[in-house]
Amino acid sequence: MGDKIEVRCCQNLKTPYITFIWAEDKNGLIGKAGNLPWNLPADMKFFKETTMNDVVVMGRKTYESIPKRPLKNRINIVLTKQLDYKADGAIVCHSKEDVLNYIQEKQLQKPIHVIGGVSVFNLFKEEVNILYRTIIDETFKGDTYMPEINYKYFRVIDVTEGVVDEKNIYSHRFFIYERKKLVSIFN
Ligand SMILES: NC(=O)c1ccc[n+]([C@@H]2O[C@H](COP(=O)([O-])OP(=O)(O)OC[C@H]3O[C@@H](n4cnc5c(N)ncnc54)[C@H](OP(=O)(O)O)[C@@H]3O)[C@@H](O)[C@H]2O)c1
Numbered sequence: 001m002g003d004k005i006e007v008r009c010c011q012n013l014k015t016p017y018i019t020f021i022w023a024e025d026k027n028g029l030i031g032k033a034g035n036l037p038w039n040l041p042a043d044m045k046f047f048k049e050t051t052m053n054d055v056v057v058m059g060r061k062t063y064e065s066i067p068k069r070p071l072k073n074r075i076n077i078v079l080t081k082q083l084d085y086k087a088d089g090a091i092v093c094h095s096k097e098d099v100l101n102y103i104q105e106k107q108l109q110k111p112i113h114v115i116g117g118v119s120v121f122n123l124f125k126e127e128v129n130i131l132y133r134t135i136i137d138e139t140f141k142g143d144t145y146m147p148e149i150n151y152k153y154f155r156v157i158d159v160t161e162g163v164v165d166e167k168n169i170y171s172h173r174f175f176i177y178e179r180k181k182l183v184s185i186f187n
Contacts, residue, residue, distance in 0.1 A: 013178075015109045018127045018185060021050060022116055023134035023172075024146045031117060031144030034065050042168040043134050047115075050132055055112045057099055059120045063087060075110075077102065079120055096123050104186065112185070122147050129179045134162075137171040154179055 023043045024030050031037065051074055060080040063069060069090070070076035076090035077099055085092050093099045103112060113132075114124050125147075131154060154177035162172035 013129055013182065016055070016103055016112050016185060017129045017182075018124050019111055019113045019130035019132060020115075020121055020124070020128050020149075021047060021113050021132035022121070022146060023136060025136050025138055025140045027139060028146045029140055029142045029144070030146050031065075032140065032142030034061060036065075037140035037142040038136060038138070038170060040134075040136065040168055040170060040172060042162050043136075043172065043174075046132075046134065046174055051113045051115070054110045055103070055108055056115050057112060057120065057124075058115045059117045060085065062116045062120070063090065075108070079123075100185065117144060118147050125149070127183060127185050129182050131175070131177040133175045133177065135173050135175065137173075151177070153181070 022030055023036070023038075023040065025037065029037055051071070053073055055075040055077060056071055057077045057079070060078055060082070063076070063078045070087065076087070078085070078087045078090045078092050079094070079099065080092060081094060083094065091102060093102060102108075111130075114120055114128065131149065156175055157178045158174075158176040160174040162168065162174060164171055
C-alpha cells in the first residue's frame, strides 16, 4: 500500500497519458458560483494523492477557485485566452496545442491530469485514457455540469466506497475507468 493509484491501476499505460479527475453529484453537477457545491475533505485527499508530483491542467476559472494556488508539488498548467494573464508558479497556455507542445518540449514523463472545468474536459475528450470520477450520492444546487462522456469506450477498473464520518457527511464512491482501446496523446 502507499503506492499512487496510477501505479497500481494503470500499468499498461505509458507516460505521458491524460486522465480526467473530478467529483459530481447524482445529476452530474460539478460547480456552483465558481466553487465546489459541497465540502468533502475525503475527495480533496483523494485528489491530492492522485495528482501529487504529476501535471495538472485546468481552465482559468478552476485555477482561480483554488485557495492555495498553484497546487503544491505539481506542474500547474492554466488555460486562458488572455495573452497577458499571469499566474505565479504556474505555466500559462493559450490553446490545446500550447499544452501539448509544452508536454512534448519538456519531455514530461508523468501523468497529465485534466482537472476541469467544462471546456477543458471537452478539449481533451479524445485523448483521455483514465477517468477518476467521484460520485456523491446527493443532489446539490449549482450552475456547472460535467460534459457528457461516452462511458461505452471505458471500463471500470476500480470502485471504492468512501467513508462517511463527521467531516465527510455525504455518501460517495471513487470510480476509476480505463479506456478500452488506449490512445496516445501525440498522433
Ligand atoms: N467538481 C469538480 O471536480 C470540479 C472540477 C473543476 C472545476 N469545478 C468547478 O467548475 C467551475 C469552473 O469551471 P468552468 O467550466 O466554469 O471554467 P474553467 O473551464 O475552469 O475555465 C474556463 C476558462 O478557461 C479558459 N479556457 C477554456 N478553454 C480554453 C482554450 N481552449 N484555450 C484557452 N483558454 C481556455 C478560458 O479562460 P479566459 O476566460 O481567461 O480566457 C475560460 O473562460 C467552478 O465552479 C469549479 O469549482 C469543479
